[in-house]
Amino acid sequence: xxxxxxxxxxxxxxxxxxxxxxxxxxxxxxxxxxxxxxxxxxxxxxxxxxxxxxxxxxxxxxxxxxxxxxxxxxxxxxxxxxxxxxxxxxxxxxxxxxxxxxxxxxxxxxxxxxxxxxxxxxxxxxxxxxxxxxxxxxxxxxxxxxxxxxxxxxxxxxxxxxxxxxxxxxxxxxxxxxxxxxxxxxxxxxxxxxxxxxxxxxxxxxxxxxxxxxxxxxxxxxxxxxxxxxxxxxxxxxxxxxxxxxxxxxxxxxxxxxxxxxxxxxxxxxxxxxxxxxxxxxxxxxxxxxxxxxxxxxxxxxxxxxxxxxxxxxxxxxxxxxxxxxxxxxxxxxxxxxxxxxxxxxxxxxxxxxxxxxxxxxx
Amino acid sequence: xxxxxxxxxxxxxxxxxxxxxxxxxxxxxxxxxxxxxxxxxxxxxxxxxxxxxxxxxxxxxxxxxxxxxxxxxxxxxxxxxxxxxxxxxxxxxxxxxxxxxxxxxxxxxxxxxxxxxxxxxxxxxxxxxxxxxxxxxxxxxxxxxxxxxxxxxxxxxxxxxxxxxxxxxxxxxxxxxxxxxxxxxxxxxxxxxxxxxxxxxxxxxxxxxxxxxxxxxxxxxxxxxxxxxxxxxxxxxxxxxxxxxxxxxxxxxxxxxxxxxxxxxxxxxxxxxxxxxxxxxxxxxxxxxxxxxxxxxxxxxxxxxxxxxxxxxxxxxxxxxxxxxxxxxxxxxxxxxxxxxxxxxxxxxxxxxxxxxxxxxxxxxxxxxxxxxxxxxxxxxxxxxxxxxxxxxxxxxxxxxxxxxxxxxxxxxxxxxxxxxxxxxxxxxxxxxxxxxxxxxxxxxxxxxxxxxxxxxxxxxxx
Numbered sequence: 001x002x003x004x005x006x007x008x009x010x011x012x013x014x015x016x017x018x019x020x021x022x023x024x025x026x027x028x029x030x031x032x033x034x035x036x037x038x039x040x041x042x043x044x045x046x047x048x049x050x051x052x053x054x055x056x057x058x059x060x061x062x063x064x065x066x067x068x069x070x071x072x073x074x075x076x077x078x079x080x081x082x083x084x085x086x087x088x089x090x091x092x093x094x095x096x097x098x099x100x101x102x103x104x105x106x107x108x109x110x111x112x113x114x115x116x117x118x119x120x121x122x123x124x125x126x127x128x129x130x131x132x133x134x135x136x137x138x139x140x141x142x143x144x145x146x147x148x149x150x151x152x153x154x155x156x157x158x159x160x161x162x163x164x165x166x167x168x169x170x171x172x173x174x175x176x177x178x179x180x181x182x183x184x185x186x187x188x189x190x191x192x193x194x195x196x197x198x199x200x201x202x203x204x205x206x207x208x209x210x211x212x213x214x215x216x217x218x219x220x221x222x223x224x225x226x227x228x229x230x231x232x233x234x235x236x237x238x239x240x241x242x243x244x245x246x247x248x249x250x251x252x253x254x255x256x257x258x259x260x261x262x263x264x265x266x267x268x269x270x271x272x273x274x275x276x277x278x279x280x281x282x283x284x285x286x287x288x289x290x291x292x293x294x295x296x297x298x299x300x301x302x303x304x305x306x307x308x309x310x311x312x313x314x315x316x317x318x319x320x321x322x323x324x325x326x327x328x329x330x331x332x333x334x335x336x337x338x339x340x341x342x343x344x345x346x347x348x349x350x351x352x353x354x355x356x357x358x359x360x361x362x363x
Numbered sequence: 364x365x366x367x368x369x370x371x372x373x374x375x376x377x378x379x380x381x382x383x384x385x386x387x388x389x390x391x392x393x394x395x396x397x398x399x400x401x402x403x404x405x406x407x408x409x410x411x412x413x414x415x416x417x418x419x420x421x422x423x424x425x426x427x428x429x430x431x432x433x434x435x436x437x438x439x440x441x442x443x444x445x446x447x448x449x450x451x452x453x454x455x456x457x458x459x460x461x462x463x464x465x466x467x468x469x470x471x472x473x474x475x476x477x478x479x480x481x482x483x484x485x486x487x488x489x490x491x492x493x494x495x496x497x498x499x500x501x502x503x504x505x506x507x508x509x510x511x512x513x514x515x516x517x518x519x520x521x522x523x524x525x526x527x528x529x530x531x532x533x534x535x536x537x538x539x540x541x542x543x544x545x546x547x548x549x550x551x552x553x554x555x556x557x558x559x560x561x562x563x564x565x566x567x568x569x570x571x572x573x574x575x576x577x578x579x580x581x582x583x584x585x586x587x588x589x590x591x592x593x594x595x596x597x598x599x600x601x602x603x604x605x606x607x608x609x610x611x612x613x614x615x616x617x618x619x620x621x622x623x624x625x626x627x628x629x630x631x632x633x634x635x636x637x638x639x640x641x642x643x644x645x646x647x648x649x650x651x652x653x654x655x656x657x658x659x660x661x662x663x664x665x666x667x668x669x670x671x672x673x674x675x676x677x678x679x680x681x682x683x684x685x686x687x688x689x690x691x692x693x694x695x696x697x698x699x700x701x702x703x704x705x706x707x708x709x710x711x712x713x714x715x716x717x718x719x720x721x722x723x724x725x726x727x728x729x730x731x732x733x734x735x736x737x738x739x740x741x742x743x744x745x746x747x748x749x750x751x752x753x754x755x756x757x758x759x760x761x762x763x764x765x766x767x768x769x770x771x772x773x774x775x776x777x778x779x780x781x782x783x784x785x786x787x788x789x790x791x792x793x794x795x796x797x798x799x800x801x802x803x804x805x806x807x808x809x810x811x812x813x814x815x816x817x818x819x820x821x822x823x824x825x826x
Contacts, residue, residue, distance in 0.1 A: 006794060010801035017805025022813070198813050 019191040026190070030060050038190065044127065049169045050134045052127050061100040068142065070094075070124035071105065078147045083357050085112075086125045086143065087349070088135050089154035089262075093126035095342070097332035102339040104154075107346035108353070115350070116359035125151070131159050131166035132244035136251050150258035150356065152318060152349055153248065157264055157302030158283070158335075160237040161229065161290040166244065209278045212285045219288035229294040233301065241298075242305050249313055260352055261310070263303040263321035265345070267331035268296055283334035316352055323348035368406040369609065372399055372515060376613055380538045392531070393506040396613060400515040407519075408480050414451060415485055419512040421447045422489040426496060426503050441497060445490050452486040456680040481519040483677055485512060487644055491525045494648055501526050516609040520602050520823035522620040523640040530616045538612065545612040547800065552604025554803055556821070557810040560598035563590055576745040576752075582763040584753035586770050591736040595822055596624065599638070602821045625732070626781055628724040630694040631702075633732060645674050660703060667699070668692035678739075683746065686738040694731055725778065 026032035043057040043064060057064040065073045069086075078084055087093055087105045095103025105124035112120040125135070125143065132155060139151075159166050200208065220228060245261070252259045267279060280292045287295065303321055310317040323344045324330050330341030337345060376399055404412045425444030439447070488511055496503050503526065510529070517524055532541070567590050571583055579587070603620040610617045620639050627633035634642040654666035668689065675688020705712040719727065737746040758764045788796070 006797065009794075010797055013798055013801035014805040014808070017802045018809055018813070021806065021809040025814070194813060202812070 015191065019189065022190045022194045026060070030058075032059075039193065049137055050131075051129055052134075052138060062095075067146075070103075070126075071109065071122065074121060074123060074146050076145060076147075081119070083120050083149045084147065085120060085122045085353060086146075086148045086151045087122065087154070088125040088130070088151055090126060090130045090156045090159070091128040092156065092264075092336055093124065093154050094128050095124070095126075096128075096336045098337060098339050098342050102342055104337065104342045104345050104349065107342055108349050111346060111350040112353065115354060116357075119359055120353070120357075126154075129159075131156075132241075132248050133166050133168040136244075136248055137168065139251060144255060147255070148257050150260055150353065151252055152260040152262060152353075154262040154320065155241075155245065155264060155302065155306070156335075157241060157298050158287055158290070158295055160241045160302075161233075161287045161294060161298055163289055165237055165240055205278055209276075209281050212278075212281045216281070216285055216288050228289055228291060230291045231293055233294045233297045238298070238301050238305070241302055242309075245305065245309060246313075249309065249315055253314070258316065258356060259314075260316040260318050260349075260356075261306050262318040262345075262349065263306055264299055264335070265321040265324040265341075266296070266299055266335045267326060267328055268292075268334070269326045279331075279334045316356060318348050318352045320345045320348050368403050369515065372403045373609060373612060375399060377538045380614075392614065393504075393510045396615075397506060397509045397513055400510075400513040400518070403515040404480075404513060404518060411480055411482075414482075415512060418448055418451065418485060418489055419509060422492060422512070423505060423508055425493055426508070429497070441493055444493055448486050448489050448493075452482055452677075455482055456676070481521075484521045484523055485518070487523050487641075487677075488512065488525070491523065491644060491648065495526050499527075514610070514615070516606040516613070517617055520599070520606070520821055521638075521640055522603060522606065522618050523644055524617055525644075528618045528640070532611070532614050532616055536614050538614070541611050541614070545608045548608030548611065549605050550800065550804060550807060552601045552606075552608060553807050553811070555597045555601030555604065558806055560594050560601060560822075561810070563594045563597070568594060576741065576749050579749070579752065580759070580763060581752055581754075581756035582759060582767050584749045585756045585767045587749065588733045588737050588753075589770055589774070591740045592625070592733050595736065595739070596621070598822045602823060623781065625729055626725060626778065627728050627732075628721065629698045629702075629728055630691065630731065631698050633728055634691075634695065641674070641677075645670050649673065660700070664696040664699070667695050671695065682743050683738045683741065686743060686746075687735050690735045690738060694735075722778070729774075 023032070023034050026038060027034050032038045038059060040059050040062075043054055043059050043062060044051045045054040053064045053068045053070075055064060055066050055068045062070065064070060067073055074084065085108070087108065093104055095105070098104075103124070105122060105126075109120070109122040112122060125138075127134075130138075132153075135153065249259050249261075268277075277292070280295075283295060284290060284292065290298070307317055309315055324337070324341050325344075330338055330344060332338045332341075376396070379395065401412065404415070421439065421444055425439045425441055428439050428444075429441070489508075492503060492508060492511060495501055507526070511524055511526070514524070514529070522528075568587075571579060571587060576584075600621045607617055607619070618640055622636040622639065624633055624637035627636055634646075650666045650670040653669055654663050658666065669692075671692030672685055672688040674691075675684040675686070678684045678687075701715070705715060734750065737749055740746075741749060756763075756767065791799075
């Protein structure tokens with residue numbers, strides 16, 4: 001018995017050592033607090049209406065400023081002669097896989113600074129999972145006061161194939177809305193997350209795909225067969241995307257904020273992508289009600305809607321889909337960019353901005 | 364190398380030992396380990412394995428050629444056998460000189476594909492078998508020869524085993540009884556490699572040398588040779604620990620390769636503690652053959668210098684390695700001459716003892732060996748520039764002063780603690796030792812699996 005207690009003690013020592021090493025590496029590499037809570041999830045806060053970035057949060061390469069954005073803090077009122085640009089969207093814009101400083105918004109900032117030094121301020125308004133209703137709500141409550149000249153919005157059409165479609169949420173009372181994001185978050189063990197990241201890098205791809213397929217099957221288990229949109233994109237969801245986008249355009253334009261909407265890019269060439277593609281399986285895992293067919297069809301319809309709205313409203317289309325294309329080197333997974341993909345997307349955005357705000361040296 | 368293939372190999376072996384006790388018996392065990400080793404080597408480097416099979420066949424044909432019953436196989440004289448076994452080594456070492464750049468496909472160096480891993484070690488092992496079986500009249504079975512040739516723990520980088528030194532553990536061996544001591548040895552080896560050697564390479568050697576030797580400050584030039592010495596020791600000794608531990612787990616004792624070499628009092632002592640199996644091989648099978656029986660001091664000195672220069676070239680056909688070998692050859696000759704003079708003159712002997720003492724002689728030996736590493740690691744011109752620039756150190760600012768002083772203080776502390784370390788460890792209670800080893804295991808697991816650094820190969824796999 002004594003021997004087993006000893007072995008248990010050794011196991012605890014091993015795990016404690018591993019956890020201390022994880023903490024030491026994050027401290028040295030990213031300036032993370034050694035003892036305090038530190039996690040990706042800790043960068044988000046639910047303010048009663050949905051998730052947004054927690055002010056002053058940081059995790060690895062991501063640094064959220066005191067105003068809840070990535071990038072420099074903005075002065076109020078806006079300085080004279082400065083063009084203020086916000087780039088909004090979900091995880092594609094938040095920047096998951098790019099190297100530090102190589103996400104789309106940072107690259108737009110650098111390109112604009114090179115072309116027109118001191119003229120532009122660019123901030124990243126994105127939060128992972130941010131939907132159109134959510135950005136509208138945040139704009140009305142928090143973002144409007146910064147007087148953006150233009151907002152570039154990169155929509156994520158796949159959200160409209162989720163179990164529940166994106167919707168506006170109303171607070172039960174004003175008190176449930178927490179603007180400061182100061183809710184303390186639980187202390188996290190760091191070893192489990194790090195272990196999962198390590199396994200993801202080392203486990204064979206086939207095994208990872210099987211695990212994801214299993215998760216998809218579990219989520220679909222308690223639903224009837226026709227719950228899944230195999231060869232069918234529900235028209236009411238497509239309509240909803242259109243209506244939400246229209247509301248976004250109207251909301252921004254109330255303040256004379258220019259609206260720039262980007263077409264959404266993904267890595268798949270083929271509409272009939274099957275469940276053997278590891279990236280498609282990874283995508284469906286987030287939207288178990290969808291199939292590869294319906295996801296790509298939704299993307300196509302969404303991009304068509306964006307182009308149509310630009311024809312009928314004073315909206316600039318940024319054709320990121322065309323610029324990034326289908327070169328697999330530009331995608332880290334199904335829709336998120338690598339450094340090279342973000343570079344191309346940033347090129348498209350920068351060119352559109354400069355076409356709206358041309359710069360000469362006399363400006 | 365020593366990746367998942369070796370781990371799976373060990374697990375398969377231990378499982379078979381547990382469930383099929385018959386495998387433990389004599390030749391069965393040898394054949395089982397030969398087959399297992401061939402499978403592991405096939406995963407490491409299939410084309411290189413074919414060349415090793417060919418070399419083993421040459422060795423076998425040479426051995427059976429001496430037997431009276433010649434059989435259907437052609438007999439190869441011993442001298443021809445040795446030449447044939449040396450040929451792949453000489454060709455592979457001289458390829459970069461003959462064909463520059465070396466052939467490649469899509470940037471992949473083809474020589475890494477068919478030049479066998481550990482070719483230098485295989486050549487010496489097989490030549491050793493030919494010479495020992497002749498000189499000592501030791502019978503050699505094919506299974507024994509094959510095991511010596513293919514045994515995967517020692518295949519890539521030694522220790523260089525011989526017919527006598529590769530011993531089966533006695534009847535008391537069971538794989539379960541060896542699990543903890545072998546595991547401790549393997550863990551120590553991995554720790555030396557990933558925690559010490561790789562850290563030095565990643566954070567000191569590579570970043571400092573990236574700028575070029577000409578850009579280094581004098582304090583860096585002073586410290587770098589010491590860093591080279593510690594890096595190669597921890598890397599190679601770490602590998603040897605792993606090889607010895609794995610061999611023990613599989614029921615075989617292989618000879619030690621290192622015995623605290625930087626505690627040596629003179630260069631002769633150093634070469635009895637550093638890469639022990641190679642230095643023994645060179646001394647017994649090369650130097651003594653060149654010098655002959657009852658050699659005089661002159662002949663012995665010439666034999667020493669020739670042997671050590673060949674030892675340098677064994678590592679690679681380069682001026683740096685050659686110079687390193689010559690450096691050590693000259694040092695050995697000097698030590699030998701002083702020793703001989705000391706035997707004849709008690710006054711000289713006392714004077715040496717008074718002026719240097721134990722610490723002094725260890726210090727001088729360490730300095731001499733450390734300078735030698737400069738030639739081993741750097742091209743000759745860069746090495747000369749490094750030494751010259753290092754001699755310009757005059758202190759400088761705080762960092763430039765503290766770094767070399769700190770390194771010297773650290774080494775002195777290790778020297779003082781060195782002799783006590785092992786005794787202290789053995790006196791610690793088992794739970795304390797176990798706790799320390801558990802912590803070390805946690806560090807090693809982190810360094811191997813979790814860290815995002817560049818994975819470094821063992822340095823001696825390139826020889």
